[in-house]
Amino acid sequence: MALSHEEIIRRVRRWQDAGIVHPLTCGNDAQHHPNLEPEMRDGQVVLACRAPGCTYVQHWIPECILSDATEEQLAASHGVMDLPQAPQ
Numbered sequence: 154m155a156l157s158h159e160e161i162i163r164r165v166r167r168w169q170d171a172g173i174v175h176p177l178t179c180g181n182d183a184q185h186h187p188n189l190e191p192e193m194r195d196g197q198v199v200l201a202c203r204a205p206g207c208t209y210v211q212h213w214i215p216e217c218i219l220s221d222a223t224e225e226q227l228a229a230s231h232g233v234m235d236l237p238q239a240p241q
């Protein structure tokens with residue numbers, strides 16, 4: 154597998170923004186810190202926490218995030234569906 158850095162970042166963003174799967178969160182404070190953001194560091198894509206004063210960085214990106222599955226396939230394989238709101 155040889156994804157470009159841009160493609161890795163795109164796929165991580167898609168995962169984090171999908172709202173249908175559990176996003177990657179900070180290892181220091183998953184409750185109060187924002188979801189991890191992909192960034193380039195030392196020529197590698199890492200997942201970093203952007204909370205003020207927090208230095209949490211995760212170098213490992215789960216394989217499932219880097220798959221080329223569609224959002225529907227992600228939802229199906231993880232069993233978490235984003236159900237549409239019922240009309241008012």
Ligand SMILES: [Zn+2]
Nearest residue numbers: 179186202207
């Ligand atoms: Zn953090």
